Amino acid sequence: MSNFHIGVDLGGTHLRAALVNTQDGQILTSQKEPTHAHEGHQPVMERMVYLIQAVLQEAGIPIENIGGIGVGVPGTPDLLTGDVKFLPNLPGNWRDVPLSRFLNQQLKLPVYLLNDVRCVALAEWRFGAGRGVENMVCYAIGTGIGGGVVLNGKLHLGIDGTAGELGHQVVELNGVPCGCGGRGCLEMYASGPAIAAMGAKFVLHGHTTRIGELVNYDIGKITAATVVIAANEGDPTAQFILQQAGSYLGIAVSSVIVTLSPQKIVFGGGVAEAGDLLLGPVRKTIIERVHMVPLDKVQFVRAELGNQAGLVGAAYWPVVCTQK
16 A cells, blocks of 8 residues: 555645655645635635645656545544535535545545544654554644544544544533533633633733733734733733633543543643643643542643644545555
């Protein structure tokens, strides 16, 4: 089987495609285009074909030397049919879209779909911070909170590939409503928008804090990164916000640890760039709450592959699928 595979990341802002050596996880060449999702799914799929062809042309590798295409989608794919069942955050009608079939017809290569954050987890386990262990949990903390679970050396998919929705663990009984339809989900307390909202709330309430100063008191410009900058400068309010978010994240991770007993917990995504300001409270909460699993045997690590993880994981997914 070929060691060369194509990974595609279907993002809300950009489409990205890469040629990946799936022996070592190295990206050989990559390209991106604006998604223009507002135009609907058909033009997006056609741009995807163009992008893949451009990557192959740049690499100078004949298409017959490619083992397959993996596509990370920000929603729910049907892993058996290769249809996109639902993409909640992309404009247009993405229900039951035959994405795999379309790409296969255009490019004559096998195509496999996977949730985009599961792609991240797969890449970190095979080539990044999780390599070398049989059991790993990955949290991707950004605009939302997603994740993935590896058990006994295999990406755990659960029913219809839904295993790993770690942002929807309930951390606050009768908490605020979540977009998923539930209440009190982790995503509402520790994601980037949740941290930004807490920062805005403190500024609106008149607290003296660097958060407001950094954006000239334009509340709409406050982001999680604003809060992190203020916290790094020693601002007590910003540090408190990250402590609160980290504590909620620690509650969720504690439940995962006592349920799965993983060897590694990997933290990725833009919010994880806060480092110990966020992850320190996570560890503190875990130590306070977990007593049935030997924590000295659980490693807490930062993700290694950055924003390339989704592409690498998508490219590796066809390898996993053909090994079954």
